[in-house]
Structures are given as structure tokens and as C-alpha cells.
Amino acid sequence: MSVRRTLDLLEQYELKAKKKYGQNFLVDEKIIQKITDTVEAGENVIEVGPGLGALTGRLLRKAGKLTAYEIDGDLVEILKQQFPDEKLQLVNEDFLKAELHDGKSVLVSNLPYYITGDILLKCFWEKDKLCRMTVMMQKEVADKFFAEGYPYGMLNVLADLYSEYRIICKADRHCFIPAPNVDSIVMEFVFNDKVLDEGFCSFLEACFRQRRKLLSGNLKKAGYQINRDLGKIRVDELSPQELYRLYEEVR
Ligand code: SAM
Numbered sequence: 483m484s485v486r487r488t489l490d491l492l493e494q495y496e497l498k499a500k501k502k503y504g505q506n507f508l509v510d511e512k513i514i515q516k517i518t519d520t521v522e523a524g525e526n527v528i529e530v531g532p533g534l535g536a537l538t539g540r541l542l543r544k545a546g547k548l549t550a551y552e553i554d555g556d557l558v559e560i561l562k563q564q565f566p567d568e569k570l571q572l573v574n575e576d577f578l579k580a581e582l583h584d585g586k587s588v589l590v591s592n593l594p595y596y597i598t599g600d601i602l603l604k605c606f607w608e609k610d611k612l613c614r615m616t617v618m619m620q621k622e623v624a625d626k627f628f629a630e631g632y633p634y635g636m637l638n639v640l641a642d643l644y645s646e647y648r649i650i651c652k653a654d655r656h657c658f659i660p661a662p663n664v665d666s667i668v669m670e671f672v673f674n675d676k677v678l679d680e681g682f683c684s685f686l687e688a689c690f691r692q693r694r695k696l697l698s699g700n701l702k703k704a705g706y707q708i709n710r711d712l713g714k715i716r717v718d719e720l721s722p723q724e725l726y727r728l729y730e731e732v733r
Pocket of ligand 1: 507536551576597
């Protein structure tokens with residue numbers, strides 16, 4: 483969506499971008515194109531946070547069906563008027579509480595940055611309903627997926643074990659209205675077919691709950707029985723594969 487159109491819409495509906503919802507509207511046509519190019523014609527798409535519709539219009543042209551979750555009721559009203567398309571299901575709901583429908587969809591989002599980690603975690607937990615996701619996130623968060631060594635977090639473990647990921651493009655802060663305080667990166671994650679079982683999710687939560695403490699203590703506290711001496715290891719000294727092997731030992 484152009485700068486002019488974004489400003490016009492905000493003025494016409496007497497709205498301001500709401501900081502509490504992480505509203506930074508994308509106004510760079512090339513980046514919009516690169517993001518929407520990652521969707522194949524006819525695919526079912528989920529969009530998180532359509533905002534004023536910067537991505538929504540182009541997604542609608544390609545998607546078989548588009549389900550868009552937007553927490554801000556003011557924006558949902560604008561979107562309804564802009565896109566009276568039967569292919570679009572607009573859901574005025576917090577995506578973190580949403581129940582995703584069965585079948586494989588592609589998720590696309592210029593993420594609200596205040597909950598980037600939570601949304602990405604939800605997508606991994608529910609990866610059986612998603613085949614891919616293309617997401618814009620803060621550069622600092624994206625960088626962690628490519629950092630050599632540690633420390634790392636639960637997301638790195640999940641991304642390494644359950645997806646292939648790559649950078650689609652970079653977006654500096656001037657690609658948005660209002661400009662955020664950080665630069666951004668668009669990443670694509672292609673989920674693999676490995677089953678992510680609930681037991682492993684709970685195990686990871688126990689490992690990372692107090693990540694500075696000894697791993698053996700964290701696991702014992704969560705009720706796991708460890709039959710060998712883990713010494714003074716902390717969670718981020720183990721690779722994702724080593725963590726999975728440890729899970730197989732203690733489950
Ligand atoms: N997609 C639009 C764009 O690219 O211009 C807007 C992106 S803006 C960074 C993030 C959007 O997510 C906002 O529209 C915001 O209202 C919405 N949002 C924030 N928290 C949300 C949540 N928990 N569930 C659904 N949408 C949310």
C-alpha cells in the first residue's frame with residue numbers, strides 16, 4: 483500500500499496507529515510483492531494482523547481462501563469495507579487465542595513486534611495445520627536464527643528441528659508508517675513433517691524456564707528423572723539435536 487493511501491485511510495477514518503497493538507503499516511510496494519510472492523495460487527492463507535490491508539489485497543488475488551485475524555475492531559471495519567470478497571474471512575480476535583482450522587495453510591504476517599516470539603511459538607506448536615510461514619520480524623530476532631553458537635532460545639530449537647528457514651528480504655524502518663525503532667527482516671519457514679509432540683514442548687518449557695540455572699535442577703524440579711550426571715550444563719550449551727536426545731532419555 484502506498485504512503486498516500488495509508489495516510490488517506492488513517493485520515494478518512496480518523497485513526498492513529500496504535501502503539502499497544504504494534505501497528506506499523508507497511509508502505510513499500512517491493513517488499514509487499516516479495517512477501518506475497520511466497521504464496522502459491524490457490525493456497526489457503528492465514529494472515530495475522532492485516533492492519534489497513536497492505537498485504538491483504540494481493541494475498542486475496544492469489545489465495546484460495548484467506549483467513550485474517552485482526553485484534554483491532556476499528557481496523558476490521560475498514561477492512562470489511564475495502565475487501566468485500568467472499569474469499570476473505572475476517573476474524574476480530576487475538577491470534578494467540580485463535581483455534582486454527584484443520585488442513586494445511588500458509589501463514590503470512592507483518593508481525594506485531596510486541597508478541598513476535600509468542601506468535602512464532604504458537605505457529606510451531608500448531609505446525610500440523612501449517613505448511614509454511616512468511617513473517618516480518620525485528621532484525622534482532624531474525625539474526626538469532628543465524629547466529630553461530632549460543633545462547634539461544636526455544637524458538638531456535640524448534641526452528642532447527644522442525645523447519646527449513648531462509649531470509650526473503652530486509653526492510654529498513656522507513657518502509658513503515660509510523661517508522662519503528664528497529665529494522666526488519668522477512669523470513670520464510672517451511673515446516674517439515676516431523677511430529678512435534680506435546681511431551682517435547684513441556685520438556686523445552688522446563689529446560690528454558692530458568693535458563694541461567696543448571697539444566698539438571700530445572701528438569702528435576704519439573705519432575706523428570708535423569709539417570710546420568712549432567713554436570714554443570716546449562717540449557718544453551720546443548721545443541722537442538724542434543725536436547726532432543728536428552729528428551730528421549732528422560733520422557
Ligand atoms: N499487515 C499490516 C501491514 O503490513 O501494514 C499491519 C502490520 S502491523 C505491524 C501488526 C498488525 O497486527 C496490526 O494491525 C495490529 O492491530 C495487529 N495485531 C496486534 N496484535 C494482534 C493479535 N494479538 N492478534 C491479531 N492481530 C494483532
